[in-house]
Amino acid sequence: MRTARTPWYRAATALVALAAMLSPVAAGDPAPVRSKQSGAWSAKETWDAGRVPAAGDRVVVRSGHHVVYDADSKEVIRLVQVAGTLEFARDRRTRLEVGLITVSAREEPSEEGFDCHAAPAAPAPDRPRPALLVGTPERPVPAGASALIRLHHLAGMDKDSCPAVVCCGGRMEFHGAPLSRTWVKLARAVPAGASAAALAERPTGWAAGDRVVLTSTRRPAEGAARGSFEEASQTEVRTLTGVGAGGEVRLDAPVTFEHHADGNYCGEVANLSRNVVVESADPAGVRGHTMYHRHSAGGISYAEFRHLGKRGVLGRYALHFHLCGDTMRGSAVVGASVWDSHNRWLTVHGTEYLVVRDVVGYKSVGHGFFLEDGTEVNNVFDRNLAALVLPGRPLPKQLLPFDANKGAGFWWANSLNTFTGNVAADCAEYGYKFECRKAPDFDPVLPVRQPDGTRKPQDVRTLPFVRFENNEAHAMRFFGLNLRGITRPDGFGTQKTFYALNDALRAEAAGAHPDPRRPFWVRNFRVWESNWSFHAGTSGVFLDGLDVYRAEYGLWRSVMDRHTYKNLSFKEIRNKDLHMPFSIGPPAEDDETGKEYFRGIPGFVDDSPPSTVITSVARTGGRALVRGTTADSTAVKKVTVNGRDARATRDNFAEWEVELDAPPGRLVVTAGAADRAGNVEKTPHVGRVD
Numbered sequence: 001m002r003t004a005r006t007p008w009y010r011a012a013t014a015l016v017a018l019a020a021m022l023s024p025v026a027a028g029d030p031a032p033v034r035s036k037q038s039g040a041w042s043a044k045e046t047w048d049a050g051r052v053p054a055a056g057d058r059v060v061v062r063s064g065h066h067v068v069y070d071a072d073s074k075e076v077i078r079l080v081q082v083a084g085t086l087e088f089a090r091d092r093r094t095r096l097e098v099g100l101i102t103v104s105a106r107e108e109p110s111e112e113g114f115d116c117h118a119a120p121a122a123p124a125p126d127r128p129r130p131a132l133l134v135g136t137p138e139r140p141v142p143a144g145a146s147a148l149i150r151l152h153h154l155a156g157m158d159k160d161s162c163p164a165v166v167c168c169g170g171r172m173e174f175h176g177a178p179l180s181r182t183w184v185k186l187a188r189a190v191p192a193g194a195s196a197a198a199l200a201e202r203p204t205g206w207a208a209g210d211r212v213v214l215t216s217t218r219r220p221a222e223g224a225a226r227g228s229f230e231e232a233s234q235t236e237v238r239t240l241t242g243v244g245a246g247g248e249v250r251l252d253a254p255v256t257f258e259h260h261a262d263g264n265y266c267g268e269v270a271n272l273s274r275n276v277v278v279e280s281a282d283p284a285g286v287r288g289h290t291m292y293h294r295h296s297a298g299g300i301s302y303a304e305f306r307h308l309g310k311r312g313v314l315g316r317y318a319l320h321f322h323l324c325g326d327t328m329r330g331s332a333v334v335g336a337s338v339w340d341s342h343n344r345w346l347t348v349h350g351t352e353y354l355v356v357r358d359v360v361g362y363k364s365v366g367h368g369f370f371l372e373d374g375t376e377v378n379n380v381f382d383r384n385l386a387a388l389v390l391p392g393r394p395l396p397k398q399l400l401p402f403d404a405n406k407g408a409g410f411w412w413a414n415s416l417n418t419f420t421g422n423v424a425a426d427c428a429e430y431g432y433k434f435e436c437r438k439a440p441d442f443d444p445v446l447p448v449r450q451p452d453g454t455r456k457p458q459d460v461r462t463l464p465f466v467r468f469e470n471n472e473a474h475a476m477r478f479f480g481l482n483l484r485g486i487t488r489p490d491g492f493g494t495q496k497t498f499y500a501l502n503d504a505l506r507a508e509a510a511g512a513h514p515d516p517r518r519p520f521w522v523r524n525f526r527v528w529e530s531n532w533s534f535h536a537g538t539s540g541v542f543l544d545g546l547d548v549y550r551a552e553y554g555l556w557r558s559v560m561d562r563h564t565y566k567n568l569s570f571k572e573i574r575n576k577d578l579h580m581p582f583s584i585g586p587p588a589e590d591d592e593t594g595k596e597y598f599r600g601i602p603g604f605v606d607d608s609p610p611s612t613v614i615t616s617v618a619r620t621g622g623r624a625l626v627r628g629t630t631a632d633s634t635a636v637k638k639v640t641v642n643g644r645d646a647r648a649t650r651d652n653f654a655e656w657e658v659e660l661d662a663p664p665g666r667l668v669v670t671a672g673a674a675d676r677a678g679n680v681e682k683t684p685h686v687g688r689v690d
Helices: 007-022 495-510
Strands: 058-061 066-069 072-082 085-088 093-103 131-134 146-151 164-167 171-175 183-185 196-198 211-214 236-243 248-251 268-271 276-280 289-292 304-306 319-325 332-334 337-341 346-351 355-357 360-365 369-371 380-382 385-390 408-412 418-420 423-427 430-434 445-449 455-459 467-469 472-474 479-483 520-536 541-556 563-579 611-620 623-631 636-641 656-661 667-675 685-689
Touching: 072 085, 093 131, 146 164, 164 171, 171 276, 268 360, 268 385, 332 611, 380 623, 385 408, 408 423, 423 430, 430 472, 430 520, 479 541, 611 667, 611 685, 623 636, 623 667, 636 656
Parallel strands: 058 072, 066 085, 072 093, 085 131, 093 146, 093 164, 131 171, 146 276, 164 289, 276 304, 289 319, 304 337, 319 346, 332 355, 337 360, 346 369, 355 380, 360 385, 369 408, 380 418, 385 423, 408 430, 418 467, 423 472, 430 479, 467 520, 472 520, 479 520, 520 541, 541 563
Antiparallel strands: 183 268, 196 248, 211 236, 211 268, 236 248, 445 455, 611 623, 623 656, 636 667, 667 685
């Protein structure tokens, strides 16, 4: 998305907001149905019209009112504007058919489904936020109950903006019944024709009737790769008919393809079904999207987002965190499934400190997990699965002109984030892609949040990972991991084409060297059944652990400058372990940073503190269980919450918890970390719980 830094964007946004405020609804529209008191949606006494909202109504839940949505209705409400609280019942099956839901402090309804029609402001500390609650972290919609929101495009609505669910500075929560794991590895190979699969662990919460995906474990043949990528895919969807005590799942139909599992190289089975669902009512027609704006709150756990995303429309994604900065620190997307999206599964745009964990993405057009404009830092992508990413085209007016949108499981333009334990399978172009270039219409020097909370202009091409570790890619048509490297031209190109690309890559790499003491540190990356497994178009790479199996190439056409490699394993490589590496040449006389080459761990400098996010606070009987996540490039020494040391529940405090006293009233929780190099977090996370 273009950001508010662009003058025309600021002017256009102001005009949209002004038009919405002056004329929020079309002339002649019937008066909206407004709540007159708290109560049940299905009770006529709740509404000023003296009746329950009906098909075509525009509904306003007024500030200070708490309405419980308790209906299972097929009537399509045109609009629901939540200025108070709309909470879905947890003791039954609910369904809301609707054109647009907005969570906003304004009580005048607007049919704008993208830009907030009133600029979101920081909430007053003692005033309740407007809230849409489809479950909460402490009280999710339990198994046996369900909530379904179906988004309809209705006559007169802008098809590029609606249908949608949009949070404008309010609180928006989607929380379903938890699963112990959302995806698991196969325990052994599944032969073609089999109707059962043995899993490496038995997940709880999976049941007969759930929809599952078995990921492809074979790279498409070269001839098939030239045709339709989806037609050549071996990723398969089935329905569970049962789950055995030992972890075997039974399928409703035999699989068409073999799914490989041997030692470290195993495919996955992922569960797409959740009991909280947001979907487009007409996937073949005008699809919906969801988004959070700046100063919003809330999060997502174990909810399902299906058939969303507007094909070829900028900013209309299945899930979208839009220009939130650090105002949503503490929000997380955990255990969700996002599938059959026509425009990216989850987009993080101008947003920091978001935790995305155990999310299953299946079948997107364009990229899957996407960090949009190069300003995003301190986000955590942990144990997510990206399966079947289809090729797309560049989006109109996209901010980064060099993004060809060819289809990456994970795509980013600023590496100062955490990627751990993720798997990308069956992606059209890349498993993982870091792409950032200087262009006539793009300057990679951007305002980046610093550890002390200030912002400083930095060339984001040179910023290292917080952590990139234990990630995996398989069944890759082209690249497993591409770090600021070649963007493959359409078609396979000629040798002359690749030489020209090499020249361009050499010039781009020479224009932005990472600090030699802060390389792009890639740890324990596994890639199998791929074409070009690892490709780097940047200097300053420390590759510590690369496992390549059954690939065309291992290291392919990389800028072998200021690189250090260790712990490499190549098995069953069809062409070359290392293919035509080249150097960008010695540093220029005036290149001071280039004179100090990175030579491994002894030269590495850790002067950046960890970053911490409180992900949940559960209060019970005067106590509070606080959980969170901390990320750092090296070893975390401790995490402290309100002066108490937290207990690590995963290595390096990737997840942690601590129990605190929590007397009645507002609880303020402050969490920060220190690493073994002596760096102390300068801006600890401060959360407030009523």
